[in-house]
Amino acid sequence: MNKYKVNLLVLLITLGWGFSYLFMKMGSDSMEEYNLLALRFGIAFLVTGSVFYKRLRKIGKSAVGYGAVLGAVMLGVCASIVFGLKTTSTSNAGFLVGLTVIFVPVLSVILFRKRLERSHVTGALLAITGIGFLTLNSDLRFHPGDILCIAAGIGNALYILISGAAVKRNDSIAIGILSLGFTGLFAMILSFLFESPALPGTSGEWTAILALSLVCSAFCFIAQSVSLKYIAPVQLGLMYALEPIFAAITAYIFVGERLTAQGYFGALLVVGGILLSQWLEYRKKVAVKLTYPVLPAGADHPAA
Template sequence: MKAYIADLLMLLVTIFWGASYLFMDMGLHSLSEFNLIALRFGFAFIIVLPILFRRLRRIDLNILKYSFILGFILFLVFTLITFGLNTTTTSNAGFLISLTVVFVPLINTFILKRKLESKIIISIVLSMIGIGFLTIQFPFHIKLGDLFCVMAALLYAAHIIIVSFAVKEVNPLNLGMLQLGFTGLIGLVFSLIFETPALPSTAKGWTAILALSILCSALGFILQIVAQKYTSATRTGLIFSLEPVFAALFGYLFINEVMSSGQFFGAFLVLFSIIFMSAGKNIRVFKLKRMQYKE
């Protein structure tokens, strides 16, 4: 495969991920939060199951342990996102979740006890200012959904860092597929406890679930694994930084979300901080692992 084809595949995956916020918002009109997570990841796991069956000999207790831990974190991430979308826009969610790209090197710096490099400090400051323009409204208040999305970005950063350790011990492809199953299973358990699980009752609900399962999770995951072998980490990181842009675009085109001039400026600062970070070696681990484990 030529590098430009791999880049186009990564761009397609990024479009899927940008659209995922719109599909989650659509699904929440007919499904409860935990039910949506259970169906999305449950169907995605069923789709990749034929591939997983052929790789059963490579599955042991160690990979099951890591898969459960990562699946549980992923469940928390999407719980925060789905509940957050009840009180924030898909545009805000896309830009706030993308802060993962800033949180990963920041957490790694504290774990490794290294001094913060100037590039990290500049990116953090820019992103924090951008968050302020995106989320603070007057009279002064911040929507709970925005805070949920920032917390989700922080948790997903932790997910990425754990993955960076896990893939040194277990097969990455098996890990990625199994975590989908655990995420769906945990979502089903919580749905059974706190909700009444059900299949979508509307065409809109089915569209959302199938798109999330097939395009954003199962197909997106497979395309990542294939394309990552033929393009550079730097180019991939820059392509992935377009995800919040697509989230805002889909929100505008399909549900008429319009950002104010202040929010546009905040979105620009967040996006610029992400691209600024992605251009450096500090984000290399994140870009490689995000390709493998984005849902």
């Protein structure tokens, strides 16, 4: 798969997840939270498992272990978003969870001792400033939902990094399917423990569930696992810059959510920080290529 196809795949993923905030808000308005997640990921697992059942025949203990860990992380991410949407807007949620693009390189430094680039620091400072404008009210306090959505961004970054390690050792599609299955299983257990599980009762609820299951889960999570075979986790995280934009556009079109002037400025800083980080990273790669051009096979490097 060439880089253009991978970029298109990631673009479709970000578009799907941009819509997911609206569908989760629709579903959580009338369904209990873990019940919603159990149905979303359970249906996604059944669909992907039936399509790619041959892949599941060859899985080993390593893949199952990674799937369980990823399922637990993703449940934490989605639960934070669903509960967060109770006290924050769809637009805010999209921008705050979109900070995944900043958290991926930061966590890669902490967990894998990767060097933190200047581009990442610059982008993070701008984005954090934007968060303040976007979410702080006149009392200089965050809404509880804002904090949960930021936590979801951290969890999503962790999911990307663990997935990147998992697909190096296992079949990428099998990893995606297993993560869906474990997320659904854990959510179902919590739903039976703390809620009264039920199937959707209206066409609106079924629309939200099926959209979340088939598009935002079955397609997006499998596509993400596949894309990590071709690009690094940090690069994938940076390419998710468009997710909060899609979330805000969706919220504006379908539910008429509008940010305040302060909110728009904060959102601009968040996206600006993300895109600036990506641009500085690109400039660095170009500079390295110009400084150390690729030599013909067998030729000695001048610096040698």
